[in-house]
Amino acid sequence: MTRYTLRRLLLGLAQIVAVATLVFALTEALPGDAAVVLAGDIPDEERIAQLRHALELDRPAVERWAGWLLGLFGGDLGVSLVSGRPVAELLASSLLPSLLLATATLLALVPISVVAGVVAATREGGLLDRTLTAVTVGLYSIPEFALGVVLVAVFAVGLGWFPPTAVGAGPDLLDQPALLVLPVVVLLARPICSLSRLIRAGMIDALGSGYVRHALRLGLSPRRVRLAHALPNALAPGVQQLARTTDWLLGGVIVVEAVFVIPGLGTVLTDSVAARDIPVIQGLCVLFAGTTILVNLAADLTTFRLTPGAAGTQ
């Protein structure tokens, strides 16, 4: 398994470089560059040429790309074209809020989804199962933006239970845990549905399988059979879904960050694309590609542990 992990990590490194190169090419293909965007509504040609020179955008694209790649291997992500601040510092300060939000969401998501999935599966077709299905599918169908706006209007502005936004909060959102409540609820709405539905389906499959029936015939308690024998198998597809959710959360959910004014990675992404701030966009790609690869690797390894025979790995 160590060899497998190493191979996956090396492959991941190549993937990061490939993704960053592709994004570099795509950003180059976008109309206009940072100089044109910075010039804004005074598109004086001389000024644009000067900006381009100051930002070193007049150097050939290949040269800039090679320089960036060399820096990357030396651990240097470069500096922002707009502010001149190091990209690494910029990403680090916005990673924390996104990370906190993702962690809080996952901590709530896993137990809720597992319990909902298992309960629904054991009462398949019953009132509780149907109610859970209705609620989770209902939540799934509300766009995050709409849900966020409604929750703020009711619970923050109307009832005053929670702060409406995180505006002005420090990077450590844990200083004011109340700030996290509404964003986490919005972030939970969709994953709860997909995850609990998968676990429910997995449980129903597992409960109907031969080994569960065999375990019951042997006289093991139904509770033990459900939790120790059926659940691990039911969790395997859920783990892959959880990896996708984690990846989505770590990318900074732009809509949620905008509605609640959380200065995370999603906000940096929209700002840097609008400003054509290539070094920042590149840095974000490395970060996003890196988390995607790590999260998926972790998911594959977990699946392997849960169902050694079925994971298809060596």
Added chain:
Amino acid sequence: MHYDRRSFLGAAAMLSAAALTGCGTTPAPGRPRGAVPPRKGGRLRAVFAGGGAQETLDPHLANLFVEASRAKAMFDKLADYGTDVSIVPRLAQGWEPDKKLSTWRITLREASFHDGRPVRAADVLHSYARIADGTRTFRARANLALIDLRNSRAVGDRTVEFALKRPFAEFPNVLAAFGAYIVPDGTEEFARPVGSGPFSFVSFTPGRSLLLKRHPDYWEGPAHLDELEYLLANEESARVNAVLGGQAEYAHDLTPATARTYEGGGRLNVIRLNNSGMQALAMKVDRPPFDDPGLREAMFLLADRPQMIDSVLSGAGTIGNDLFGKDYQYYAKEIPQRARDLDRARWLVEKAGAKGLKIQLDTSAAAAGFLEAAGVFADQARQIGLDVTAKVGNKDTYWADILNEGTICCYRSGAMPIETHLSQRLLSGSTTNATKWARPEFDALYDKAVATADEGRRREIYLDMQRVLHAEGGFLIWGFADWLLGTAQRLHGVANAPANTLDWARFDKVWLG
């Protein structure tokens, strides 16, 4: 999401209107009678759209609304724009040209920087040299290009003598240019800025907040507030919610829909900054089809301006007369308001042989209302047989794209003196001439005006220039938008002063009740 307004609405293209002039104790024009008397103390939290974690505090780099407001809280210019965009002295106590209008003596008032050093002539010369540096790209550089800095000098500590490259009667306009802030001699670093403004630096987290405190020795008298905090939220609903939820007291830039929802409801004060942004269509006069003045006139006549105000600005604005700078100093109010005349417009279109002509109207989300304006105008044009279709371009590069490409596009501008509008956009050598208006006789009129010392005579020349533009220029200026703010009930003294003028987003004269 409303990212459009956050785009670079810099100085040159911002807003203007009523403002307090230099006298600090005058009550704000927008303040109701019997309002709460000024009270000292407290922290005001003002929430703006921002540029994200990439932002800096260098006042010479100021570009966004929030940056302009922060710069004026911490720094001063020599002069600024008053109510009618005439020039109000600030750090300059006064100015005096020589007979030829090519050397100007500026006297500085007694003022001090936050670290106690006095503001001296050397600081002014350093600041202007920094902005004008040919290797840099500061926004105000073009405005300052007129100054011959090598031959300008300090005369003692409190007088600067500026040598100009040519005679220029409107030199005070240069002193008030957007971004022309005075920083202490030798300053290049703005991590902890030191200025002479009403608030001094406390702490800064890029993309999140800037905390300032009262500068007790401010030359115009200390601010009422103890502290001022700038917060950022790009989403309009978040700015409004922050005020409704007690997380801020001032929200910059609301949409007309939000304003209507809360106006008079008692939860949020909506403040309208009238006559704030020029709304226009720019026709390129150097190429078909708008090289035909008859067709330009048809466009002027077909526009249903009140409908544009109602549907594009949701009623938050007033109609324009195809002239920049309504109610500003030198505005040609003598010229009668143009009214809609569809019969004549139809006749002009037929005369130009343009019936059924396909015209592409360039627009984008680069500014609020552009997409709507293009759609509404296209409908109006179809009524007289012009096949106008709106084409949506890239919002980030819009201003560069429309400068030389296309034939007609959406355009807007904020406050600037009429002279600046003429020189930046309507001369043969103007660098941002979006209508491609280039006429030697018009250039000559401009040169004559700015070389004329007598204000009355200058006014006449500006009037002549505006008559020409009204009759056959390329700008169809259909309206002037209000700018909307939301404030908490306990915030008082907010002036009805549109963006870029002195009293817009200025916090040393407001107080918390």
